[in-house]
Amino acid sequence: MIKSLLIANRGEIACRVIRTARRLGIRTVAVYSDADASALHVRLADEAVHIGPAQAAESYLVGKKIIEAAKASGAEAIHPGYGFLSENAGFADAVKKAGLTWVGPNADSIRAMGLKDAAKSLMQEAGVPTTPGYLGEDQSPERLKEEADKIGYPVLIKAVAGGGGKGMRKVETAKDFADALASCQREAKASFGDNRVLLEKWITDPRHIEVQIFGDSHGNTVHLFERDCTLQRRHQKVIEEAPAPGMDEETREAVCAAAVRAAEAVDYVGAGTVEFIADGSEGLRADRIWFMEMNTRLQVEHPVTEMITGQDLVEWQLRVASGEPLPKEQDELSINGWAMEARLYAENPATGFLPSTGKLDVLALPDTIRLETGVSTGDSVTPFYDPMIAKLVAFGANRDAARISLAQACDGVATWPVHNNAGFLSRLLRHENFADFNVTTGFIDANLDALVTPPEACKAALSYAALELVELAKPASVSPWTELTGFRAGSAPDLDTQLLLDGEIVSTSLTKQKVTDGTYVYPLGNGAILVQQGWPFHVQPRRHDVLGDAALATGAITSPMPGRVVSVSVSEGEKVEKGQTLVTLEAMKMEHTLTAPFDGTVEGLNAEADKSVAEGVLLMQIVADEAED
Known part of the structure; x- marks a missing residue:
């Protein structure tokens, strides 16, 4: 087993890897930029090495600095996490050339799956079903237009070297093709240095299904079942769950077997995810599910697979990288229960999901479910990296139990003055169409206004917040319920007061009313943050003489x-x-x-x-x- 490990990443995934490594007795080394000098992953690791300025291009994306840090710290292996250099074949080669162990797939496997057109051709040869489309080398606008007309509209243009939704355009009609192609090629060139594209048939009722696979250096390959990542916004995943709703055993067997064939076609070693697009118009059917791409790394949403299988996938990675066989054979793996994950981001849904940065003066995260985070109270969300605050992962005996548990966990999330998307997530999880899983990948965008419009603070919640301010401001021995102020015989005290609610003066009372579920109050200075099903309100006393x-x-x-x-x-x-x-x-x-x-x-x-x-x-x-x- 590896004895010392450098994690070439930051945030919640670095903390996640450190946690498993520590349980296995492995010494951990963190790397950090100027912006992350006091970050949580730095504090958790046994040792930390500075690798440069805040900009990722000068720190986390510089492979030479990371390899030098590993050597200087005595680390014998490098875990890339996800993002940054995790799917960089050149970096994987450089790590091995330096005499270090690479916790990931072989560079040749990364290369084979790195270009969408080559990967799709390879999958066709391996008998993996692929979406109808065009993968040809002729990239002239005339040929691409001709092929799009043959496929039939709507058609999807995808950058060959793309990912994360970049270099991707849906074209509704033939007259729109030329402009969409030019735009897609420009974005692909700017983002990936490669303007080549492929064409695919647009699936009208698409669902996103992916299969977790694992291979070792002894020729073994298994799958750990499927996940559903259909709920997306602008091609970015929002809610992930496992198993996939509506997946029968026959379809599961066919799709998971196809994923294993895909991995075996590139002699895959380590953790990987084979992504499929499904036509959900007639439910999930094996003949309506097609290969999209393979991610040659651990996925953000891997915790839901861990929850339903009882396996630690980071431990699997470390054991496989150490030369051990897979911890389990296929017939030893099974599905138990249901898991669902929500991505909590520092962004403001009410302003078009604009990123929100700053110090986390208030950070309240649930302790009722699994939590993956890279920050704590007092840390800062900077503009230099992905704005993820945490991943919230709920588990239940069935889908509805997991969904409700996750929604209730989102209700109490609070960050201040940094904004977050908890209210949006709570509302999404409670939407009747999601509860019945009557959704496609376009569901969020189609229902955006209803999902992001902030609610009004309810009267009972305001009264509750006012009461909390009184009790926070007064000495412990004094309570408005033991004072006679406002007291009337035969009834509870009824004290009128005014509050500042997000800067606006509102009137309320201090009566003990029943507060609706999903309401929380968190102290802040001389005021508080009132959270109503994930949506925050800044509440302050208006009259010091009344509120104390x-x-x-x-x-x-x-x-x-x-x-x-x-x-x-x-x-x-x-x-x-x-x-x-x-x-x-x-x-x-x-x-x-x-x-x-x-x-x-x-x-x-x-x-x-x-x-x-x-x-x-x-x-x-x-x-x-x-x-x-």
């Missing part, structure tokens, strides 16, 4: 959050009255006024207009007037 403040007891006026001092309305030694404005702060494009908690005198003034302040900074002290005899 530490200044009521001590007279200490502190900044409730990081921000900028807009104005200072008092001076040193000035007499002030209760409720008088002292300082106005601006934070997150909203103004917040701090007022005097009681009559008194300003001392120790430490606030200056147009200056930034951190949370908790003492701005001034209000010294109470002495009572007259």
Whole structure:
């Protein structure tokens, strides 16, 4: 078994590999860029090596630096994770040439599957069903147009060297072909340095089915059943599950056997995924499922396969790379239960899924399901890498149990001030068409408005948030339910108050109403983040005299959050009255006024207009007037 391992990656996959390696007694080495100097994967590893600037092209994508880091740290093997250099045949060769163990397939296998046209031809020779299309070397616009007309519209143009949805265009009619081809070729050239394309018949009701395969250096190849990755947005997977809904045993056997043939055709060693496109118009049928491509690495969604098979695929990778045979034979593998994964990203669904970056002042992730993450509270999401915060993985006895468990887990996710897509995921998982699996790969785009429009905060949730603010602000020995303020005989206290809800003044009460399921409140400065089925609202007290403040007891006026001092309305030694404005702060494009908690005198003034302040900074002290005899 490998004794020391360098992980040539970052984020949640690096943490995932470290976790298994540690269980197996393997020493781990992390690599990091300037942006990741204090990242979670760096903190978890036994050793960490700096490899360059924040830009991936100058750090994580420089194979020479990674190999040098492995040698300097004494690592004997390199695990590439996924993305970055994981499917780079040249890097795999360089690792082996340096005398290190490569935890991945042979470079020749990577090359064989790296170009879509060559891979498709190879699959046809191996008896693997492929989508009708054109793979020819003649790339002239005239020939491509002629072949597209033969296939029939709609047709799909795909970059030969493409991936991740880049260099891909659906063409509805013959008159649109020329412009779509030119656009696809330009994107393919810019993204992959290769403008060649292939053509495929567009599947009207497409589903995305993929099969996890594994091979070893002793000639053994097995599959670990299928996953369904149909729910996608712009060709990027959103929800993955295993097994595939509606897959009968006959179809499963045919598709998984085809995946094994695909792997054997390239003498595959290690973890890989064979991806298929299915015509779901008549349910899943073996004669309506075709090979698309093979990913020669571990997939993002591998945890759902682990959950239904009870296997650790990273352990399988490490054992195979060490020269051991596969841990299980085909007849020892079976499906147990159902698993579903959601990808939690730092993005804002309400603004077109724009990426969101910054420090995670609030990070609340579920502890009821499997969690794969590369960040913790206080870490930052930077603009340099994929904005994934975590993968949420639920398991259940059946599909509905896994789906509901995952939706409930998404409900309580909170990040602030960084945005996330938890509300979108929760709504998607609860959609009746997804519950019945009446979906195709275009489902999200077709229903986008209904999935991304934020809800209004319900009254009960606001009342609950207001109550939480009261209890957070007051000493532990004081409770609004033990005070007589607002008390009426025979009924619960009913205190009216105002809140700032995302900067807008709203009125609510402090009555203990029944709060709807999926509502959570997380403290933040002098306010809180109210989360309603995954959608966040920033809630702050409007009236300090009602909601309470530490200044009521001590007279200490502190900044409730990081921000900028807009104005200072008092001076040193000035007499002030209760409720008088002292300082106005601006934070997150909203103004917040701090007022005097009681009559008194300003001392120790430490606030200056147009200056930034951190949370908790003492701005001034209000010294109470002495009572007259």
